[in-house]
Amino acid sequence: MLIIPAIDIINGKCVRLTRGDFTLVKKYNNDPVKIAKQFTTTGATRLHLIDLDGARCGKPINFATIKNIRKNTSAILEVGGGIRNFQNAKKYLDLGIDKIILGTSAIGNFQLLKKIIKNYGIQRIIISLDIKNEKINTNGWQNNTKINYLSVAKKLKQLDIKEIICTDISRDGTLTKPNLEPIKKLQTIGFKVIISGGVSNITTIKNLQTKKFYGCIIGKGLYENKIDLTDVIKLTHIKNNLTKRIIPCLDVKNGRVVKGTKFKKLLDAGDPAELGKKYAKAGADELVFLDISATLENRKTLAGLVAEVAKNIFIPFTVGGGVKSIRDINILLKAGADRVAINSAGVLNPELIRQAAKKFGSQCIVVAIDAKKIDNKYYVYINSGKTKTNLPVLGWARRVEKMGAGEILLTAIDRDGTKAGFANDLLRQITATVNIPVIASGGGGKIIDFKKALEFGRADAVLAASVFHYNKISIDKLKKYLIKNKFNSRT
Amino acid sequence: MIAIIDYNSGNVASLANALKKLGYDFVITADKNTIKKANKIIFPGQGRAGQAMKQLKKAGLIDILKNNSVPFLGICLGMQLLAEYSAEDKTVGLKIIPGQVKKFSDNIKIPQIGWNKVKLTKKSPLTKNISNLSCFYFVHSYYLETDKKFVLGETDYSITYPTIINKGNFYATQFHPEKSGEVGLQLLSNFCKLC
Numbered sequence: 074m075l076i077i078p079a080i081d082i083i084n085g086k087c088v089r090l091t092r093g094d095f096t097l098v099k100k101y102n103n104d105p106v107k108i109a110k111q112f113t114t115t116g117a118t119r120l121h122l123i124d125l126d127g128a129r130c131g132k133p134i135n136f137a138t139i140k141n142i143r144k145n146t147s148a149i150l151e152v153g154g155g156i157r158n159f160q161n162a163k164k165y166l167d168l169g170i171d172k173i174i175l176g177t178s179a180i181g182n183f184q185l186l187k188k189i190i191k192n193y194g195i196q197r198i199i200i201s202l203d204i205k206n207e208k209i210n211t212n213g214w215q216n217n218t219k220i221n222y223l224s225v226a227k228k229l230k231q232l233d234i235k236e237i238i239c240t241d242i243s244r245d246g247t248l249t250k251p252n253l254e255p256i257k258k259l260q261t262i263g264f265k266v267i268i269s270g271g272v273s274n275i276t277t278i279k280n281l282q283t284k285k286f287y288g289c290i291i292g293k294g295l296y297e298n299k300i301d302l303t304d305v306i307k308l309t310h311i312k313n314n315l316t317k318r319i320i321p322c323l324d325v326k327n328g329r330v331v332k333g334t335k336f337k338k339l340l341d342a343g344d345p346a347e348l349g350k351k352y353a354k355a356g357a358d359e360l361v362f363l364d365i366s367a368t369l370e371n372r373k374t375l376a377g378l379v380a381e382v383a384k385n386i387f388i389p390f391t392v393g394g395g396v397k398s399i400r401d402i403n404i405l406l407k408a409g410a411d412r413v414a415i416n417s418a419g420v421l422n423p424e425l426i427r428q429a430a431k432k433f434g435s436q437c438i439v440v441a442i443d444a445k446k447i448d449n450k451y452y453v454y455i456n457s458g459k460t461k462t463n464l465p466v467l468g469w470a471r472r473v474e475k476m477g478a479g480e481i482l483l484t485a486i487d488r489d490g491t492k493a494g495f496a497n498d499l500l501r502q503i504t505a506t507v508n509i510p511v512i513a514s515g516g517g518g519k520i521i522d523f524k525k526a527l528e529f530g531r532a533d534a535v536l537a538a539s540v541f542h543y544n545k546i547s548i549d550k551l552k553k554y555l556i557k558n559k560f561n562s563r564t
Numbered sequence: 565m566i567a568i569i570d571y572n573s574g575n576v577a578s579l580a581n582a583l584k585k586l587g588y589d590f591v592i593t594a595d596k597n598t599i600k601k602a603n604k605i606i607f608p609g610q611g612r613a614g615q616a617m618k619q620l621k622k623a624g625l626i627d628i629l630k631n632n633s634v635p636f637l638g639i640c641l642g643m644q645l646l647a648e649y650s651a652e653d654k655t656v657g658l659k660i661i662p663g664q665v666k667k668f669s670d671n672i673k674i675p676q677i678g679w680n681k682v683k684l685t686k687k688s689p690l691t692k693n694i695s696n697l698s699c700f701y702f703v704h705s706y707y708l709e710t711d712k713k714f715v716l717g718e719t720d721y722s723i724t725y726p727t728i729i730n731k732g733n734f735y736a737t738q739f740h741p742e743k744s745g746e747v748g749l750q751l752l753s754n755f756c757k758l759c
Binding site: 074075265287288311312313314315316317318353358383384385387388389390406407408409410411433434435436437479480508509510533534563564 | 577578581584585611676702704720721745749
């Protein structure tokens, strides 16, 4: 079960209210940033941040504090309180807040909700339903409405909302048991429901865990030492031994592996089959082969060369470059590729992605996205980074997921070959928005860059070329470093 | 001769490459007589359960798969199809192994793509010379739930679920041994040596 420690903020300080009553404030005179770091170190993967001043005033007040928390923790952050227009939603989401919590605004303003969904996707939104005797409460719990929560829930379902935080106000901060009736009903409708209010001791958490609820927020119990976070994390930990993949990339031109900087100034780096064999032996978790001249010179990837590499490696093998049709994919798969990466052709003809996923299965289709920042916004580039499109990267990533892509290979062009570190801000935006795995590419130079891409970028795999080709980093050493830093890695 | 069942459900090139590397003769086939004569059967599979069962029916292979008595290895979807029922497309399976195929719960990324550990729970010639907790390569959204007595190995992904199973001459792995490096080749080689 997902455990989400709460940090409620008033005037830059960490507080708790009782039953949402602003006159019953209890200060826990702690620095919220310090608390957030503490929770994350203890093993919390997600934090619930509420700007209580914001909730009361209807606009963000503790933005600076929240920004500081974002800067200092890698946990998934959900933020609520005073987000009632698009501008404020955008402010938080562009900052790299993973999910914003909308309450009052959502119930009164479906147009706003639709606009946020259209721009950022459904994954970035959580709706908070504060319920008192089956009726919705709004404005920081100061107004009780006559609206039944189920009628609102049905409308939210139509918008395809996935996550709901359900707070029973009569129980919040009272250290009593939560009321499970509304939660069960919301679950039946198909929401992922996060329980809030009254989760105050380990017995309650055990009980919720046994009943297979999706998640719960813990607050006061934690601050008053009635719950030990270490125990809770241990009890509710979601088992997962899946390892983070390390992927060497072969950029191939005229039958040779080459490597450039920012997609230019290409230098020879060796024979593809030889390098493939070398990396498989060295412990690479996957091999990516990109025929980088294919799109430009409008010719097909050399199936023979692919077959030559495939013959000797028994790890997953992804091939891209110049893939334009179902027929191209078929040829590459027959030659021994396990997965095929679609790039430019997918942008020019998005239907190709859908058809390919349908025919070969999503697991087979990787969509490669080359991104470049222009005026503080990332755009999709095609034709080996030569041509800018008007597609914002975030929107394109969501679209390819919808069309059936099984994974995204995200390359930050400005980082390519620079060894300046991965574009973690961009990565975070993408991994927060889509639910398919994302491979980070472009900029891996130092061993710590790889850790940062996994930690702050939340990438599922990291890809690099030069550092491996020129023996700057050994795969073995990188993996040992990741294990030391508590990542799962295959050895 | 090893028969790799080709029922138009996924790519068998990698599997062929692996068997070549190990030095075993094989034939990629959907022909009943060829399969009958084979002394081993490998049953791969990718894609969706519903479509795969349709293809098997169309090729007339259901009975021959169920009633064979030579060592048989299901891989990935080829493991899931051995069950009685799959939640994917509400598909009735081959009913070779008692059990149900379910989808991973939504508290984790689906599909699972990548390398995960396999805890060996029972000794078997199939897992000879394979270290406990070795990593294998997985790509899937559904898992097979079956009786512990059929389980040779299991894996943690949200839940602990069977990833190597065996019942009589039927063996199966949820992961892709042909894509799991040295340890995967070891498992395939163990299978090829079964009599």
